[in-house]
Amino acid sequence: MDLLLLALLVALAVWTGRKLKRFVASRSAARHWRSTPGSSADNPIVLRSGKQMDQAIAAVRCQCGGRVLSLGETPRLGLRVARGRCVECERDVDLYFVMPNLVN
Ligand SMILES: [Zn+2]
Known part of the structure; x- marks a missing residue:
């Protein structure tokens, strides 16, 4: 009976440890994403050419590391926003x- 309880406690500890590890990993991915240029209106990518926008959209990766499918652009808060999923x-x-020429 004590062995069963011990096994249960070990399983619980392992499960909690995995959960915690995943939580920390997702938090660090979110922090990395927030520091990536273009991730928010406060931290936009400064465009120097139209081609740069296409390249940035092609190169961006989700927080999970997945590819991002472009859903088109929209203006928002005076910025150009490329929407993706x-x-x-x-x-x-x-x-x-x-766009620096629009800001001036
Ligand atoms: Zn993803």
């Missing part, structure tokens, strides 16, 4: 761009 986890991934 992760093909792996279906999270919405928006990239923010600013």
Whole structure:
């Protein structure tokens, strides 16, 4: 009976450890994403050419590491926003761009 309880406690500890590890990993992925240029309106990618926008959209990866499918662009808060969706986890991934010639 004590052995069963011990086995249960070990299983619980392993499960909690995995959960914790996954939680820490997802938090660090989210932090990395927030520090990526283009991830938010406060941190837009400064565009120097139209081609740069296409390249940035093609290169962006979701927080889970999945590819991002482009859903088109939309203006928002005076910025150009490329909307996308992760093909792996279906999270919405928006990239923010600013055109320096429009700012001046
Ligand atoms: Zn994803």
